[in-house]
Amino acid sequence: MWxxxxxxxxxxxxxxxxxxxxxxxxxxxxxxxxxGDAAQVMAGESGAASPEYMAQIRAQFGLDQPLYVQFLQYMxxxxxxxxxxxxxxxxxxxxxxxxxxxxxxxxxxASMLISxxxxxxxxxxxxxxxxxxxxxxxVTFAIVTYATPLFWVGLMLIIAFSIHLPWFPTSGISVVGAxxxxxxxVLDVAHHLVLPALTLSxxxxxxxxxxxxxxxxxxxRMDFINxxxxxxxxxxxxxxxxxxxxxxxxxxxxxxxQVSSMLGGSVIVESVFGWPGLGLLAFEALFSRDLNxxxxxxxxxxxxxxxxxxxxxxxxxxxxxxxxxxxxxxxxP
Amino acid sequence: MKSFKRLRQLACAxxxxxxxxxxxxxxxxxxxxxxxxxxxxxxxxxxxSSAPTxxxxxxxxxxxxxxxxxxxxPKPSLAESWTVSPDGKKITFKLREGVKWHDGKxxxxxxxxxSLLKVVKDYHPRGQGNLGPVTSIDTPDAKTAVLNLAYxxxxxxxxxxxxxxxxxxxxxxxxxxxxxxxxxxxxxxTGPFKFVRWEKGNFIELARNENYWRPGRxxxxxxxxxxxxxxxxxxxxxxxxxxxxxxxxTINPVEMRRLEKLPNITIAKGGYEAIAPVMMLELNVKRPPxxxxxxxxxxxxxxxxxxxxxxxxxxxGKPAVGPISSFVKASGAFTDQGVTRFDVKDRLEIANxxxxxxxxxxxxxxxxxxxxxDVSPFGEDYRRMGEYIKQALAxxxxxxxxxxxxxxxxxxxxxxxxxFNMTSTWSIGMADPTLGVQRQTWSKxxxxxxxxxxxxxxxxxxxxxRWVAAQTETDRAKRNQLFHELQRLLVDDSPxxxxxxxxxxxxxxxxxxxxITSPLGLRGGLYxxxxxx
Numbered sequence: 001m002w003x004x005x006x007x008x009x010x011x012x013x014x015x016x017x018x019x020x021x022x023x024x025x026x027x028x029x030x031x032x033x034x035x036g037d038a039a040q041v042m043a044g045e046s047g048a049a050s051p052e053y054m055a056q057i058r059a060q061f062g063l064d065q066p067l068y069v070q071f072l073q074y075m076x077x078x079x080x081x082x083x084x085x086x087x088x089x090x091x092x093x094x095x096x097x098x099x100x101x102x103x104x105x106x107x108x109x110a111s112m113l114i115s116x117x118x119x120x121x122x123x124x125x126x127x128x129x130x131x132x133x134x135x136x137x138x139v140t141f142a143i144v145t146y147a148t149p150l151f152w153v154g155l156m157l158i159i160a161f162s163i164h165l166p167w168f169p170t171s172g173i174s175v176v177g178a179x180x181x182x183x184x185x186v187l188d189v190a191h192h193l194v195l196p197a198l199t200l201s202x203x204x205x206x207x208x209x210x211x212x213x214x215x216x217x218x219x220x221r222m223d224f225i226n227x228x229x230x231x232x233x234x235x236x237x238x239x240x241x242x243x244x245x246x247x248x249x250x251x252x253x254x255x256x257x258q259v260s261s262m263l264g265g266s267v268i269v270e271s272v273f274g275w276p277g278l279g280l281l282a283f284e285a286l287f288s289r290d291l292n293x294x295x296x297x298x299x300x301x302x303x304x305x306x307x308x309x310x311x312x313x314x315x316x317x318x319x320x321x322x323x324x325x326x327x328x329x330x331x332x333p
Numbered sequence: 334m335k336s337f338k339r340l341r342q343l344a345c346a347x348x349x350x351x352x353x354x355x356x357x358x359x360x361x362x363x364x365x366x367x368x369x370x371x372x373x374x375x376x377x378x379x380x381x382s383s384a385p386t387x388x389x390x391x392x393x394x395x396x397x398x399x400x401x402x403x404x405x406x407p408k409p410s411l412a413e414s415w416t417v418s419p420d421g422k423k424i425t426f427k428l429r430e431g432v433k434w435h436d437g438k439x440x441x442x443x444x445x446x447x448s449l450l451k452v453v454k455d456y457h458p459r460g461q462g463n464l465g466p467v468t469s470i471d472t473p474d475a476k477t478a479v480l481n482l483a484y485x486x487x488x489x490x491x492x493x494x495x496x497x498x499x500x501x502x503x504x505x506x507x508x509x510x511x512x513x514x515x516x517x518x519x520x521x522x523t524g525p526f527k528f529v530r531w532e533k534g535n536f537i538e539l540a541r542n543e544n545y546w547r548p549g550r551x552x553x554x555x556x557x558x559x560x561x562x563x564x565x566x567x568x569x570x571x572x573x574x575x576x577x578x579x580x581x582x583t584i585n586p587v588e589m590r591r592l593e594k595l596p597n598i599t600i601a602k603g604g605y606e607a608i609a610p611v612m613m614l615e616l617n618v619k620r621p622p623x624x625x626x627x628x629x630x631x632x633x634x635x636x637x638x639x640x641x642x643x644x645x646x647x648x649x650g651k652p653a654v655g656p657i658s659s660f661v662k663a664s665g666a667f668t669d670q671g672v673t674r675f676d677v678k679d680r681l682e683i684a685n686x687x688x689x690x691x692x693x694x695x696x697x698x699x700x701x702x703x704x705x706x707d708v709s710p711f712g713e714d715y716r717r718m719g720e721y722i723k724q725a726l727a728x729x730x731x732x733x734x735x736x737x738x739x740x741x742x743x744x745x746x747x748x749x750x751x752x753f754n755m756t757s758t759w760s761i762g763m764a765d766p767t768l769g770v771q772r773q774t775w776s777k778x779x780x781x782x783x784x785x786x787x788x789x790x791x792x793x794x795x796x797x798x799r800w801v802a803a804q805t806e807t808d809r810a811k812r813n814q815l816f817h818e819l820q821r822l823l824v825d826d827s828p829x830x831x832x833x834x835x836x837x838x839x840x841x842x843x844x845x846x847x848x849i850t851s852p853l854g855l856r857g858g859l860y861x862x863x864x865x866x
Contacts, residue, residue, distance in 0.1 A: 036741025
């Protein structure tokens, strides 16, 4: 079983390669449509520049080369996973990205856990207690959180839980300059993680609650549930053993999408909470026309999407054993 | 009754003395100050970039040959003393003994020669302006550096601070590709603080340089620069005491006024005298209707500078007289004598009359003409200023369309294609007008390849001749006379509307003392700064 799953994932990844390459090519040309280049941004930030300075920056960044030369050079490098150099940061793109990947992954994992966990729970409760005040409360809560802008939620949490009730720090990933190690460091990071992870989880939590509720309502009306009831199974058992596992599939699909949007989705939360993650890096790279860095982040997120999709497929088979993995297309018997 | 008054005066005097003695309490060593600035710099060696946040960091790590006192007079730093030859073409600097780089290597005149000629002159965006006439530097011994100039250049002595001409270690830079040198982001200097680490997207940590050449300095153990992308969060972090100092522009003016009222927070004034920043509207004088001086003057009359200062910038500044800021008063370059004033009582009537004379008649909708105002992408305050300008100009019949672009698009369109009517910006005048103000209106600075020059494309032989003369004029009085004439000529012609002299104040926690001790403010070395504990 596991061997076939691994084979499946590998196959999907190989199929993903041309897609990733196509994404790289399209991105390469697409982001060059944006007006202005890195040399102009740097000169602008300096508030002054001389012609010598501008020419020198362009020559060094390779911006004076014809576009096709820049393109061939980039493709040659990317094929060996060399994502190039960010001249603006004077560091390798890979180094810049991997420096920040940990913080983003931590934030995403925490908010995934909260949103999927709480979302499924609330959705299931709302379905089981349909048309009671509990259900109405949950549905209202879901609509409100779904419609509230993230940055506002973030700021309100800061005002409530950092300033009026000084429980949590306003921003950052740890106390700056504190050279804590081991458990103390872990606790420090966890303390800083609470507000941003909560903020980020609100939107998806609302989404999962709604998905779960409707999917659950549908499942509860199915024949096999009636059969289970007829068998005389206890209500709790019906809900948790039979209905829940069947109803959970749409949530899993959405969770896969959430992971894929991991790099882009957290720009707002990262900027409000000063969280040193990748979203902000991408955002800054865009506004400074740091194209190598931007392409590197795009490249990585396209890989992430391909991998996540493969993994979600495998998870389906674990949750619902009736689903089979096939590497080949369906052929007529 | 009289004696009671006396008593009250005495009590007042005593309380003043008490407060003064508190303020003059002996500085304590130790402690950490956390500063927030924005955006996070791309690199932290300001020999290669003059981006504001790069400068804020690097000036703690590097020294210049000179520093400046609050009256903008040079004072010793890496150079202990200096002499200028009678013809002004040779400047001899005696360097300080026993100065060591943070890596332990000795500092010498070779570092000065290398830094100024090979690095700063070519790589610092203002390097050509500051050091252009320097042709060679002789190093007769390890502690002497002689600058040879092609012609006398008085502004040179104003451009040798660690902000404008930082001295970098030759032994780490020589023979390398400077911009890709690892030392750029792990800088080694001679300054009061040493680089410790940089957690990208988070903070940069600097630590006390135990071997700093100023005995007993710096007071602080550590200096931390934190980067938070969101302004509201920065304000919350200051309020909560997580951040001690917020540089200008990191917190919006209305929030600064709110924070100021908190018991533990105050506004640090001063420290921008040598930067002399002025907020302005640049007009495209090549494009009708702004090619007509009367229309430009009408715009200048129509805008109420006091309103802008009070309501857009919440009082952090004062109305500008002209291109040369009153911040440089000490040098004598500033004047308001004989300068056209636009804040007169009947300014709206004058504006309307000028526009009538220019042949711009009001149409059916009451508007005479339409112009596009490209709002500076430096922050939302500029958009609010744009909204005010739109209303103010509508009153005299000029219809203004506001246009906001992201930074690179803005730079390309306005500065590289000159495709604009009017744009807002702020510009640093520097301690000497030749170093900063000149590039706004000197015709030689019209160059679409180089942003932030003379973007108005203003070209006036009378103005050019005076800028050029001021570059080499060694007589102080004559040179100031030239600047006064420039101030009058330029304000009258109004290719740019100089709106406000900006106060680049910082917000600070009261536990931080002596934050501003140099005319460069937070761009100074902060070696005198200490915290109460």
